[in-house]
Amino acid sequence: QTVVTQEPSFSVSPGGTVTLTCGLSSDSVSTNYYPSWYRQTPGQAPRTLIFSTNTRSSGVPDRFSGSILGNKAALTITGAQADDESDYYCVLYMGSGIYVFGTGTKVTVL
């Protein structure tokens, strides 16, 4: 079973920078997995942030950026704001129509 691993939680100061990562149990994450990122606040639907590793979805501010760091996908929030407090999920496309969500990271801004 494929497991996509994210840090359980991160804390960042207002105005600070945080980098979340997304790893695979059995392989290095590359652009071939078309990593995408989503945020979700409690009780709300997910919102798309990044697709194809580093392309921002429509309306997403440029303080959100995606990349590959080493053998993982990464989401960096630069200049964190209070309303960035959310759960963040990566998704990897495994081929043959299959997606796998990461375990999610809870980001606290304080």
Next chain:
Amino acid sequence: EAQLVESGGGLVQPGGSLRLSCAASGFTFSGYWMTWVRQAPGKGLEWVANIQPGGSEKNYVDSVKGRFTISRDNAKNSLYLQMNSLRAEDTAVYYCARDRRGYDYYYMDVWGKGTTVTVSS
């Protein structure tokens, strides 16, 4: 503006069945893959199933294979998820999402607000 609205959730006994619907508007529904994603209480998101624009190709997560069936009616701009042999672990909020795929992208870009399924006796 593209919108998705789920319905059909509710309380069902273990072993029972339920059919979820997702009504699409604001885009050409017949031109897109569509996906179901779920979230158990206090847990993370889980991809469940998706379906090709014409309905001929369908994919499922292993845990629902043989129990759930995804389908669509392009004339009604609607997506469905037929859930049979339901288990307590199927309890979740179920979201439908538009599934974008092309030469160099695979992701979900439009999300509904979800419908809640509770499997309990």
